[in-house]
Amino acid sequence: MMDYTSTEMMTIAAARALANDDVCFVGIGMPSAACNLARLTHAPDITLIYESGTIGTRPEVLPLSIGDGELCETALTTVAVPEMFRYWLQGGRITVGFLGGAEIDRYGNINSTVIGDYDNPKVRLPGGGGAPEIATSCGQIFVVMKQGKRSFVDKLSFRTSLGHGEGHNSREKLGVTTKGPNMIVTDLCIMRPEPETKEFQVVSIHPGATREEIIEATGWDVQFADKVEETLPPSAHELEALRALNARTAAAHGEQA
Amino acid sequence: MMDYTSTEMMTIAAARALANDDVCFVGIGMPSAACNLARLTHAPDITLIYESGTIGTRPEVLPLSIGDGELCETALTTVAVPEMFRYWLQGGRITVGFLGGAEIDRYGNINSTVIGDYDNPKVRLPGGGGAPEIATSCGQIFVVMKQGKRSFVDKLSFRTSLGHGEGHNSREKLGVTTKGPNMIVTDLCIMRPEPETKEFQVVSIHPGATREEIIEATGWDVQFADKVEETLPPSAHELEALRALNARTAAAHGEQA
Amino acid sequence: MARIMTLKEAVAELVRDGDKVAMEGFTHLIPYAAGHEVIRQQRKGLTIIRMTPDILYDQLIGMGCVDKLVFSWGGNPGVGSLHRLRDAVEKQWPKPLALEEHSHAAMANAYEAGAAGLPCAIFRGYRGADLAKVNENIKSVTCPFTGEKLAAVPSIRPDVAIIHANRADRQGNVLIEGIVGVQKEAVLAAERSIVTVEEIVDDLAPPSPNSCVLPSWTVSAVVEVPGGAHPSYVQGRYPRDNAFYKAWDPIARDRDAFKAWMQENVMEKGPEAFAAYAGERA
């Protein structure tokens, strides 16, 4: 078996959750790597959409921004941003949306706005961007984030996007009919919402990671499912595809510099 | 002086009212002829927009329908119909809109919907199409219609589009800030709204037409302005341009048949 | 993913009695071949939706397929009335026809809202016009910032949208070009869709990255029907058959002439008859 990093494991675990007929609203960074890895391995026909307007894009290298030229050049079509948010996202055509942020709580609510008070913040973060509506319009949401006590928190400073609210049927009470966050993939484990309470619990631990590490890296009293699996390690095929993608990306960004 | 028909006089009189910097929302038939005649004579840079989405179009021949291929081929750009009605018409970018219909009243309200009762009509007309919003969104409205007792009526069966309502400040009371119908050109004369009451009155009579003819062809007690002019007859240049346009059109439509 | 099918299969599977059907096309790209297949398969009780119903809708109405028409302008452009539409409204022949009548702006906004997944559209419309008095689907909302009263109409959500397009690729991605009308919106707003195209090609080759393209996964069925828009037209392929539009007037004026024409030219024909009108790609 090949050596691999925890970031590689995280990306590969996220990629595996995507199906060939998914239509993904892709964010920059980890989600972009996971989605394109899925496309380059088991899901060749997956549809990738970036909020810059590019639909059905097949980048050879990963974009640094959400609107790199590569995305437009390899897309089936590129639409204006108002159309993207109206016809494509709000129109209910996206099966999987990806989110990340500075903070996430046990119900998958996410903060990417401020740390501290909104009007007098300790840290002013970039803000939600598309997140508030991605969180409610996509069929389901996958979250990809490195796990740590400062990001997996008991209480958010600000709720940028809705997860499962206060748990249970919080989404239904708000009139939201989509599934919401259905998976969190970290560098240590995979979490899924408990079907009744909707609290995220660990369902699979990556090879080499431990329950203690996960507990230590979580700001709430994290729960484990009755049956916790060990995440399948990356296959040689998955690792090679990911590394080749990353190498092409580094070369392309280096060349431009 | 050349001979000419009353239809030619009507078209030429309407064309003259258009300026080089006007942006016109053009209807099919007479308005299309008038707008293109203006473009081919004194207003070469006039912008013509057809509701099919064609912006800045310069057809060589007159279209039979609002969406003939000629319009798209000679346009600066062609937009989708929702954009046409949202960004271009409702966006307040049109300086002159043209309307016509089966019936018009003394305040320039127009009926193109039904004759008789709406639910049990004597004659079902094509309907308003763009008229309800053209009448209120364009800077001003020109009406081009052949004059007759059955079309210039005392009371409309149905008010498809707003003119000056019941006169005076009817438009303002409805919150409408555009000028509304500001000219009616017929085969006999030109009418303008009286500044106070907004009732249309005859301001110019075409050469050869008489007050008696106009009174006979109007279903209400038509008023004449204090100073009524005689419409300038078509110039040789105007007539030649219009006839050449009509000849090209006939040839083109004949060829296609 | 769109399936590439025959027209007979696509209509049989995707158009059902009682459906709300939008066959769109703004002069350009009107889906005549597909509409004729709906008539041949004798669908009943349809609600047909279109901004500018022309001869095709006249034919559907005259053949008794239709219970209700949702529209904003119904005529034979540049020629005159739709006589089958008038006969149905004025004399209930062959059966009564319910009308839901809007303005173009309302219909265009309602399609846009349907594509956007919204329940309604708002716009500045119908001020001082009588349609709001006879159509209970024209309401209003008040802008919460300015207090302005804006018109509101329900979004259009057809059961099935049927359009004709310039071309598709073998994956079922569709290119619409020229006067694009509300066709993209109609397909995106609909539950199911049929797109007939002039040709199916290996490479869609849209001329601009921003060309109007419907991805395969937004379409139910793609059908190759060369000439399928006749007597309407396809930009760069064949012109509008203006002579046919003029010739339709006397046919449609008379019930028997109409029935005879439909029998001969629709009921006893198939989509392959349209190939005679197809041009070469420019």
Add this chain to the structure above:
Amino acid sequence: MARIMTLKEAVAELVRDGDKVAMEGFTHLIPYAAGHEVIRQQRKGLTIIRMTPDILYDQLIGMGCVDKLVFSWGGNPGVGSLHRLRDAVEKQWPKPLALEEHSHAAMANAYEAGAAGLPCAIFRGYRGADLAKVNENIKSVTCPFTGEKLAAVPSIRPDVAIIHANRADRQGNVLIEGIVGVQKEAVLAAERSIVTVEEIVDDLAPPSPNSCVLPSWTVSAVVEVPGGAHPSYVQGRYPRDNAFYKAWDPIARDRDAFKAWMQENVMEKGPEAFAAYAGERA
């Protein structure tokens, strides 16, 4: 009709102290040269509007031109924070910065509504999100047909919109191509507009009849500034200078380093400096 002007003239005439200014560009086509001219001419008290404020807005804020920012995502894409933005919000340097914060969906809809001449936009948004609690410009309307509560935001109506585009013709008609963002909407929503372009050509030659084109009469000024989008990019001409975006991070972290960089690269330069980045048309 757009006037073809120099950048200095266009900014002097069309951008005024206290204006609401939208310099749009969604990664692609960000109007850096024009933004730098605004800084050089030392405009004050601006409200700057943009979905994705990046380095250019960091520069405007750090140079003290700005009182208020209306935005939905403010960062250095793929790199991290905007340090001048953070310094203004967290430490009021060089002056306090008011924020009006929305989601992308809200901003996109608000531009669309602005272009459409509406006072507000409605959309399905902000459900279960905290932004509505801290932004009084997020309200709601109720659909009169379904009773659904929809989010409402005021339309965006800038005093002046500034964009960079692929090319213009000598009449001032503008072609925007590739990732078109909300630039067309920003110009149509604005009272005045400046469009910088890579080149002014004899024939606009849009590749498709449906290409994204702004007619000359919708634009106030067209200015030829080759390379004017750098370090952003122009599709088919020059790529995004990702290395510059990365290099900006340490410059912007330090107030003195920032001021020195701006003095050398903006205050003492002119739009002609951007020509070094311009590529050939592909």
